[in-house]
Structures are given as structure tokens and as C-alpha cells.
Amino acid sequence: MKTQKKALAFAAALVISLANIAALAQQTLDRTAVPPPGPTPVLHVPTWTKTQLANGATLIVSERHGLPLVSFTITFLGGSNQFEPAAKRGVASMTASMLSEGTTTKTGDQLSDALQLLGSGINSGVGGEDGSLGFVSTTKNFEATLAILADEMLNSTFPADALDRLRGRTLVGLTQAKDQPVVVGAQVFAKILYGNAHPYGQRVTETSVKSITRDDVVAFAKAYYQPGRAIITVVGDTTPLKARAAVEKGLAAWAKAGDKPSFDYPKLPELQPAKIYLVDKPGAAQSVFNIGLPGPPRNTPDYFALQVLNTILGGQFQSRLNANIREQKGYSYGVNSNFGYGKGPGAFRAGGSIFSAKTDAALIEFMKELKGIVGEKPVTDEELKGAKESLIQGLPQRFASVSAISNAITSLVVQGLPDDYFQQYEKNVSAVTKEDVLRVAKHYIDLDHLAIVIVGDRSAVEASLKATNIAPITYIDIEGNPAGN
Amino acid sequence: MNNKRRVLSALFLLLAISLSQPLLGQRKSPASDSIKIPFETYKLSNGLTVILSEDHTTPTVAVDIWYHVGSKNEMPGRTGFAHLFEHVMFTGSGHVPYGMHDKLTEGVGGGNNGSTTNDRTNYYETIPSNYLESALWLESDRMGFLLDKLDIAKLNAQRDVVKNERRQSYDNQPYGRVSEIFSAAMYPKDHPYSWPVIGSMTDLTAASEEDVKAFFRVYYAPNNATLAVVGDFDPKQAKAWIQKYFTDLPQGKMVERPKVPLGKLDASKRLVYEDRVQVPRLYMQYPTVGFKNDDDYALSVMSSILSGSRTARLTKALVYDTQMASQIGAFQNSSEDVGVFQVVVIPRPEHSLTELEGAVDQVIQKFISEGPTAEELQKAKSGLELGFIRGLESNLGKANQLINGAIFYGNPGYFSTDYQKTLAVTAADVKRVASQYLSRSRIVLSVVPKGKKDQASKATESETVSMVVGKGGR
Numbered sequence: 001m002k003t004q005k006k007a008l009a010f011a012a013a014l015v016i017s018l019a020n021i022a023a024l025a026q027q028t029l030d031r032t033a034v035p036p037p038g039p040t041p042v043l044h045v046p047t048w049t050k051t052q053l054a055n056g057a058t059l060i061v062s063e064r065h066g067l068p069l070v071s072f073t074i075t076f077l078g079g080s081n082q083f084e085p086a087a088k089r090g091v092a093s094m095t096a097s098m099l100s101e102g103t104t105t106k107t108g109d110q111l112s113d114a115l116q117l118l119g120s121g122i123n124s125g126v127g128g129e130d131g132s133l134g135f136v137s138t139t140k141n142f143e144a145t146l147a148i149l150a151d152e153m154l155n156s157t158f159p160a161d162a163l164d165r166l167r168g169r170t171l172v173g174l175t176q177a178k179d180q181p182v183v184v185g186a187q188v189f190a191k192i193l194y195g196n197a198h199p200y201g202q203r204v205t206e207t208s209v210k211s212i213t214r215d216d217v218v219a220f221a222k223a224y225y226q227p228g229r230a231i232i233t234v235v236g237d238t239t240p241l242k243a244r245a246a247v248e249k250g251l252a253a254w255a256k257a258g259d260k261p262s263f264d265y266p267k268l269p270e271l272q273p274a275k276i277y278l279v280d281k282p283g284a285a286q287s288v289f290n291i292g293l294p295g296p297p298r299n300t301p302d303y304f305a306l307q308v309l310n311t312i313l314g315g316q317f318q319s320r321l322n323a324n325i326r327e328q329k330g331y332s333y334g335v336n337s338n339f340g341y342g343k344g345p346g347a348f349r350a351g352g353s354i355f356s357a358k359t360d361a362a363l364i365e366f367m368k369e370l371k372g373i374v375g376e377k378p379v380t381d382e383e384l385k386g387a388k389e390s391l392i393q394g395l396p397q398r399f400a401s402v403s404a405i406s407n408a409i410t411s412l413v414v415q416g417l418p419d420d421y422f423q424q425y426e427k428n429v430s431a432v433t434k435e436d437v438l439r440v441a442k443h444y445i446d447l448d449h450l451a452i453v454i455v456g457d458r459s460a461v462e463a464s465l466k467a468t469n470i471a472p473i474t475y476i477d478i479e480g481n482p483a484g485n
Numbered sequence: 486m487n488n489k490r491r492v493l494s495a496l497f498l499l500l501a502i503s504l505s506q507p508l509l510g511q512r513k514s515p516a517s518d519s520i521k522i523p524f525e526t527y528k529l530s531n532g533l534t535v536i537l538s539e540d541h542t543t544p545t546v547a548v549d550i551w552y553h554v555g556s557k558n559e560m561p562g563r564t565g566f567a568h569l570f571e572h573v574m575f576t577g578s579g580h581v582p583y584g585m586h587d588k589l590t591e592g593v594g595g596g597n598n599g600s601t602t603n604d605r606t607n608y609y610e611t612i613p614s615n616y617l618e619s620a621l622w623l624e625s626d627r628m629g630f631l632l633d634k635l636d637i638a639k640l641n642a643q644r645d646v647v648k649n650e651r652r653q654s655y656d657n658q659p660y661g662r663v664s665e666i667f668s669a670a671m672y673p674k675d676h677p678y679s680w681p682v683i684g685s686m687t688d689l690t691a692a693s694e695e696d697v698k699a700f701f702r703v704y705y706a707p708n709n710a711t712l713a714v715v716g717d718f719d720p721k722q723a724k725a726w727i728q729k730y731f732t733d734l735p736q737g738k739m740v741e742r743p744k745v746p747l748g749k750l751d752a753s754k755r756l757v758y759e760d761r762v763q764v765p766r767l768y769m770q771y772p773t774v775g776f777k778n779d780d781d782y783a784l785s786v787m788s789s790i791l792s793g794s795r796t797a798r799l800t801k802a803l804v805y806d807t808q809m810a811s812q813i814g815a816f817q818n819s820s821e822d823v824g825v826f827q828v829v830v831i832p833r834p835e836h837s838l839t840e841l842e843g844a845v846d847q848v849i850q851k852f853i854s855e856g857p858t859a860e861e862l863q864k865a866k867s868g869l870e871l872g873f874i875r876g877l878e879s880n881l882g883k884a885n886q887l888i889n890g891a892i893f894y895g896n897p898g899y900f901s902t903d904y905q906k907t908l909a910v911t912a913a914d915v916k917r918v919a920s921q922y923l924s925r926s927r928i929v930l931s932v933v934p935k936g937k938k939d940q941a942s943k944a945t946e947s948e949t950v951s952m953v954v955g956k957g958g959r
Contacts, residue, residue: 029729029730029733031579031580031622031626031630032580034585034589034619034622035618035619035621035622036618036619037593037613037615037616037618037619038614038615038616038617038618039615040613040615041544041613041614041615041717042544043544044543044544066542067874067877067878068874069871069874069875069878108795109795109796109801112794112795112796113796113860113864116794116796116864116867116868117863117864117867118867119867119868119869119870119871119872120868120871121868136871136875137871138870138871138874141871165804165805165808168808168811168833169804169811169812169833171834172764172811172812172831172832172833172834173811175763175764176659176762176763176764176831178763179659179761179762179763179764180659181657283761284657285652285656285657286649286652286653286656286657316587316591316592317587317591318584318587318588318591318592323584326646326649327642327646328642330641330642330645330646330649331645331649332646332649333646333649333650333652333653333654353649353652353653353657355648355649355652386588386592389592389593389594390591390592390593390594391594392594393593393594393595393613394594394595395594396543396544396545396594396613397543397545397594397595397611399543400542400543400545400878400879401875401878401879402878
């Protein structure tokens with residue numbers, strides 16, 4: 001390549017000319033001096049247009065022209081928690097997978113071949129509180145890929161034999177999940193915090209998957225994929241005008257229907273006094289920890305204080321939990337904490353995988369750090385400053401690709417946040433004080449009602465866990481049901 | 486780490502993707518103009534290769550250093566050192582106190598990490614662009630002055646972390662021992678690819694402070710490293726800083742690159758391993774070639790014709806038509822010197838591993854005799870362009886591509902050659918590699934639930950593998 005040879009020649013000259021300067025510099029270079037940062041770069045938040053389509057869908061378009069890429073996503077407000085009957089857990093995800101199994105004019109194989117030739121693929125899924133259909137394509141293949149997405153969303157035939165195949169594969173996946181201590185830990189933790197009656201405590205089971213019929217799938221698709229609750233986000237090498245024309249053409253057959261769901265959840269079960277829930281995994285090399293309790297929804301006014309709190313406690317490598325349990329003690333490959341913000345009471349959770357022989361010692365350290373953050377070891381000025389700086393300066397990373405920008409903008413609408421959220425972000429984070437952090441820590445990390453879920457080798461960890469005297473032990477199975485003593 | 490290694494083979498497939506030629510039937514495409522990474526490169530007098538590539542899309546920069554050292558440079562009995570350094574390198578150096586590295590990266594909204602393969606180790610920082618100078622300071626200090634502050638206490642602490650990583654990623658992971666079993670079975674004892682990247686518990690425990698330091702002195706010198714800076718920076722300023730912090734680091738000895746023989750099986754092996762799982766799995770591995778051999782391109786194309794989409798040969802036959810399998814995958818997994826083609830099958834409950842092996846063989850035999858269709862070939866290549874352009878969205882992704890070319894091919898711009906070579910793969914190439922490599926002796930491994938050796942494929946002919954769980958523990 002020509003440019004490269006030129007660059008090499010240039011570089012050779014540069015090396016020679018810089019040699020003298022460098023020799024001078026070396027004599028005075030003080031390597032102990034931490035180089036100061038340059039001036040903080042100006043934050044460029046992407047701009048976007050937001051319009052309404054005739055069928056009721058919201059259309060968001062954000063331009064980014066550096067590369068010939070377009071990200072297209074239809075996001076549906078509400079997910080399995082709003083649209084799935086408790087006995088039919090799994091129907092949402094199965095319907096999302098069934099969209100690609102064939103339409104009135106194409107077989108599943110034909111749809112797949114067409115997408116492969118376009119070099120793209122359609123992602124389809126439904127989560128707890130929202131669902132989506134989308135893809136990233138080259139600019140030139142955008143409309144052709146959109147046409148396939150529209151065909152799958154509007155004309156799927158949901159063949160019964162495909163449902164049976166999908167069911168069989170899902171059942172194998174559920175069996176395999178039982179062997180994954182990390183998956184078991186997360187499921188049992190949710191069940192203990194929320195119980196069977198709350199959607200946050202429910203999950204897809206063998207029984208629910210076996211009960212799903214083709215009629216269930218057809219009914220779910222009809223009720224769910226409606227423009228009245230849809231946000232269409234187009235980001236990349238396009239313009240609002242072009243994108244709107246393409247969307248109106250591609251989704252012309254999508255008739256007005258549906259509205260935004262409500263996110264009312266049943267009351268939480270009464271909080272239990274702190275307890276260790278031990279799930280036996282004979283022979284396990286590690287114990288998987290999940291410690292926590294139900295927390296606040298995303299729209300809590302305490303959000304920014306909680307973000308600062310979590311950054312200090314367990315959101316980063318040098319956060320208190322990981323610095324202690326991994327780096328100083330060497331009990332783990334990594335521990336962390338987080339808040340599961342959503343429309344409902346998402347969990348506060350701290351945890352990680354711990355070397356089996358250090359299960360008791362690690363639990364003592366987890367409790368020490370939790371007690372510390374709620375008052376015994378108050379947040380320092382340096383911690384506060386560092387956490388805020390990290391949050392504020394990390395913002396540009398959220399706009400690093402077309403799909404990242406799409407997620408960032410769409411999340412504002414999904415969570416009901418203001419359009420100037422990113423512009424106000426620095427101000428909101430900066431306003432958090434040490435008193436705020438202590439107040440939210442005390443309020444949300446309720447040490448008297450923690451559920452401590454440990455999946456590990458009972459025979460190896462039980463006695464030493466008891467000896468810590470941190471909380472009584474209850475034995476449960478991998479489904480979260482009492483296991484007997 | 487093995488899973489990082491897997492991430493990398495996906496990356497190499499991506500790499501096998503790059504430049505400039507329009508795809509078949511899309512000659513009018515304006516996209517191909519965008520498939521390029523502008524860069525400049527030069528060498529410092531101590532042998533450090535430098536690559537710079539500007540991209541001002543977001544106010545961030547990636548600083549990425551690869552050392553051309555991996556687990557294959559270790560000695561039997563002293564395995565796991567390259568990966569151990571991946572950890573030690575983040576614990577401070579001569580002028581950088583412990584914790585400063587994280588403070589100047591994730592503490593300012595950025596990130597840092599490293600990864601180790603059989604062939605190379607990388608270290609990177611992704612940072613707001615105003616923290617470029619401090620990132621270069623951090624990297625230069627651990628290149629030049631790591632050992633000044635490395636003592637046995639620090640070494641022991643990171644050794645414990647690595648043992649925990651091993652427990653988490655291998656020992657406490659269903660099917661987590663498979664890659665180790667294959668490495669040991671595919672290569673003779675003492676072959677540089679015969680041990681796992683993470684090393685053995687015994688070796689990690691046995692390593693002395695002096696063993697570890699001696700390893701560093703040989704492999705972590707500027708002449709064995711390549712530095713890339715990619716993102717939002719002023720090249721004049723960046724060059725001055727690189728000069729300031731790196732130029733006085735002493736050049737190391739010439740690194741010897743041992744000639745590593747390809748994997749070769751005199752006869753097929755049939756193994757069974759009992760694991761704490763409920764669903765059995767069937768794995769097959771054929772010795773192939775490393776990524777510097779041109780057959781790697783055709784083998785990679787072949788892998789996407791055999792699995793990955795619902796109309797791929799193995800997927801269609803086993804998951805969709807006969808529905809004997811829940812999932813199936815086929816991959817060309819290549820390193821600098823060696824490679825393997827691997828097939829993994831997860832059965833549906835009513836079907837035995839013996840049945841599945843027969844079904845896989847039938848599909849492969851048919852493929853060997855007829856080769857791919859023109860459409861299959863085109864489908865396999867069609868995703869390459871999009872994958873490549875998406876890779877250009879990330880500073881770190883670009884840095885890795887440029888350094889990969891520099892280290893293994895002596896040319897940061899090698900990705901374009903790679904892309905063209907993949908596009909140039911013909912049906913005849915694929916048919917030839919199918920017949921050449923998939924007709925060879927192979928290893929068939931059944932992973933079965935404890936006490937269920939009878940579930941192995943051709944159980945009576947299978948030899949039991951027993952893996953010693955590390956005793957570095959209690």
C-alpha cells in the first residue's frame with residue numbers, strides 16, 4: 001500500500017530527528033510524576049428526531065455518517081412480565097424465535113438464506129419488561145433487510161412442527177442450565193426475593209414450556225407486536241427524511257393497534273430476617289454467592305446517589321468488594337454488586353464465585369464491606385470524587401457505535417426519562433454528596449433482611465459457615481424449594 | 486484463557502475479512518471505500534514497533550500493546566507464566582503504585598484489561614482522550630520497571646487470583662475441561678501447544694520468584710512488543726509522548742522463535758470423560774493448520790458452510806431435518822503454528838452420541854464428495870463485509886487488527902490481504918481442504934454424566950480420561 005510506505009519513510013526521518021530531543025528529555029524525565037490529564041474533551045451527545053407514525057408508533061432517528069452502517073430496532077414497551085400468563089412462562093421468547101420459522105410467502109430456510117446473502121441477521125427477543133426486533137446492516141442493504149423483518153413480524157405462519165422442535169431444544173437448554181452454578185444461583189436468588197406470585201420470581205420451567213400450544217404463540221404474537229407500544233429507532237448513515245420514508249414503506253401494512261401497557265406489580269412478599277440459603281452442589285470447586293434484597297425501580301429520585309454508591313461498593317475493579325475479596329484476600333476471580341433497575345423493585349445484589357475453602361472467610365468480608373458502606377466505614381472524599389469522575393467521563397462510551405447510540409436513546413423512552421437526560425447527567429451526578437450516599441446505603445442495603453444465597457458443596461462449607469454466626473442456614477434445592485436437613 | 490482464545494478465533498475470522506474488494510454481485514457498492522484503516526507505523530531504536538491510527542468519532546483513545554509471548558513459550562513444568570503476567574502487570578511497577586493503573590483508566594470512565602493466548606499476550610487501556618499521556622506512562626513503566634517492585638507477596642496474591650480464575654473457568658464449569666483434554670491428546674508431551682494457556686495448578690504453585698522474573702526478562706522487552714494508539718489524538722503530540730516514555734527502555738535479547746510442528750495423529754483416538762453434567766456432548770477434533778497457512782481461509786469458510794445458520798449443512802441435517810441434535814457447531818480454531826477443526830454436538834434426549842457421530846460423519850462424507858455449491862460459498866462470504874465495517878466502530882478492535890498484522894505478518898495493513906484471501910476462496914479450495922483434513926485421523930471425545938460411561942459414542946471402544954483436579958487448594 002502506497003500510504004504505508006510513505007508513512008514508513010516519514011517515520012524513519014522522525015525517529016532520527018527526535019533522537020536528540022529525546023536524549024535531552026531522558027535526563028530530566030521524572031517517572032514518578034503522574035502525567036496530568038489534558039483539558040476535558042467536550043461531550044458530544046448525539047441528537048435525534050422523534051416523530052409519530054400514522055399507526056401510532058414512535059420513530060426516533062439519529063444520524064451518524066462515518067461508516068456505511070444503519071442500526072434498526074423496534075422496541076416494544078412491556079415484556080413477558082406484562083404479557084405472559086404465569087402458567088405459560090416462555091411463550092414470549094418462543095414466539096420471538098418462531099417469527100423466523102416461515103411466513104405466508106417464504107419458508108424458514110428461504111428467510112435465512114436471504115438474510116445470509118444480505119450479510120445480516122435479525123435479532124428477536126422479549127425480556128421481562130420490553131422486547132425488540134432489529135438488525136444492523138450496511139447502508140445499501142438497509143431496505144432489503146427491513147423488508148425481511150417486516151415480513152417476519154407481520155406474516156409469520158408459526159408452523160406447529162417448528163414449535164415442537166423449538167420446545168425440544170428449549171428443554172435441553174433448561175436441563176443444561178441446572179448444571180450451571182451461576183445460573184442456578186441467580187434463579188434461586190430471584191425466587192427467594194420475590195416468591196412465586198411476583199413476575200420477578202417466576203421463570204420458564206419444563207412444565208410451562210410443555211404446556212405452550214401453537215394457539216398460545218399465535219395469540220401472544222397478535223397481542224404483542226403492535227405499533228401503539230412500539231418505538232422504532234434508526235441510527236446511522238441515514239437522515240430523518242430517508243429513514244421515515246423507508247420505514248413507512250417497509251412497514252406500510254402495520255395497522256394501528258395496541259397501547260402502552262401498565263407496569264403494576266403485585267405487592268412483594270414480606271421481608272424475612274437475614275438468612276443463608278444453601279443450595280448443595282456436591283464436588284463444586286467454588287461457591288456462588290448472591291446476597292441482597294428487593295430494591296428501587298429505575299425512576300427512583302435516588303438513582304444518581306445509588307449509582308455513586310454502587311461504583312464505590314462494587315461497580316468497578318477497584319471498588320471496595322473486589323479490592324478486598326479478590327485483590328487483597330485472593331478468594332475469588334472477581335466479585336461485584338449492582339442494582340437491577342426496572343419498572344418494578346429490581347434487586348440489590350452483591351456476589352461472585354468464591355474458592356470453596358474460603359466460603360466462610362469470604363462471607364465475613366462481604367458482610368464487613370456491606371456494614372462499612374452503611375456507616376461503619378463512611379465514603380471518603382477521594383472515593384466520592386473518583387466515582388463521580390468515572391461516571392461522568394464514561395458517558396462518551398455509550399455513544400461508541402450505532403447500536404450503542406440506539407440503545408442509549410431508546411432506553412430514555414423505555415424508562416420514561418427526559419430527552420435532555422444526557423445533557424443533565426453531569427450536573428445530576430455532581431450534585432451527589434457523601435450524606436446522600438450514606439442515606440441511600442442505609443435505606444436500600446438493609447442488613448437485617450438480606451437473603452444470602454450460596455450454591456456450593458454443602459459438605460465442605462456447611463460447618464464453617466455455621467461457625468461465622470452471621471445468619472441461620474436454610475437448605476434449599478436448585479428450584480429454590482426447601483431441601484430438608 | 487481458553488474462552489478468550491475462542492473470542493480470538495472469532496476475531497481471526499473477522500480479520501479474515503478486510504479490505505477494498507467489492508463483494509460478489511455488489512460491484513456498485515460504495516461501502517468498499519470505507520473498508521480501510523488509515524494508519525502510520527514506525528520503530529523506535531530499541532525495537533518497539535509503533536502504530537498510530539486517528540479516529541475522532543468519539544473523544545476516546547485505545548492504547549494497546551501486544552507482546553509476542555504466549556503459553557507456547559513456556560517450559561513443561563513451568564506452565565501458566567504468560568497468563569500469570571497478564572495479572573501481575575496490573576499490580577504496579579517501578580514508579581507506579583498499586584491501584585494507580587485502575588485509577589487512571591476505569592477511575593476516569595475508561596477501562597483496561599489483558600488477554601493471553603498460546604501465541605501472544607495483550608494489554609490495553611480505553612480512556613477519555615485527555616488521559617492518553619498517563620496511559621503511555623503506565624504502559625512504559627511496566628515494560629521497563631515491572632520487576633523493581635515484584636516481590637513474592639505480590640506474586641502469591643496474583644497466583645491465588647489465577648487459581649480462582651482456573652476454578653471458575655475450567656473446574657467449576659460444566660464441560661470446562663474439554664479444551665485441556667484435547668490439547669493433551671492432540672499433541673505429544675512437551676509440545677508447546679499441549680498444555681492449557683492458564684497452566685496447571687501444580688506448576689502455578691511451584692513457580693519461584695526467580696523463575697517468573699527470568700521469563701519476564703526474556704519476553705517483555707520493547708523489541709518483542711508492538712504498541713498501537715487508536716482514536717482521538719494529535720499524532721505529533723502522541724509521537725512526542727511515545728518518544729518521551731519508551732525510547733530509553735533497553736532493548737532485550739533477540740527472542741528465539743522455536744519451530745513448532747503441526748499436530749499429527751498416527752491413529753484416531755476415542756475418549757470418554759465423566760463430568761458433573763446431565764446432558765452428554767460429543768466433540769470431534771481434526772488436526773489442521775495454523776492461521777499463517779493459506780488453507781486456514783478455506784477451512785474457515787468451510788466452517789460457516791457446515792454450521793452457524795439454519796441452512797448450514799450440519800445444522801440443517803441434525804438440528805432441523807432429523808432433529809437428533811439440540812445444537813451443533815463446527816469451527817476452524819487456528820493459532821500461529823497449529824490449528825484444529827472442531828465439531829461439537831449437543832443431543833436431543835432420545836438420541837445417543839453413537840447415533841450422532843454417525844449422522845455427522847454422513848454429512849461430512851457427502852460434503853467431501855460433492856464440495857460446496859456456489860450459493861453456499863457466497864452466503865459464507867456475504868457476512869464478511871458487514872462484520873468488518875462493524876469492527877471499525879471500535880478503537881480497540883482496530884488496534885487489535887493492526888497489531889495482529891504487525892506481529893504475525895510484519896505488516897499492520899495485513900488485514901486487507903486477509904480479506905482478499907477469504908474472498909478468493911473457491912469451491913474447489915473448500916472441497917480440497919474438506920477431503921484433505923476431514924478424512925484424517927481424529928479425536929472423538931464423549932463427555933458424559935458421572936457413572937454413565939455407557940452413554941459415550943461407541944462406548945466399548947472408548948478410553949477413559951481422568952483429569953486431576955488441582956491440589957493448589959485447601
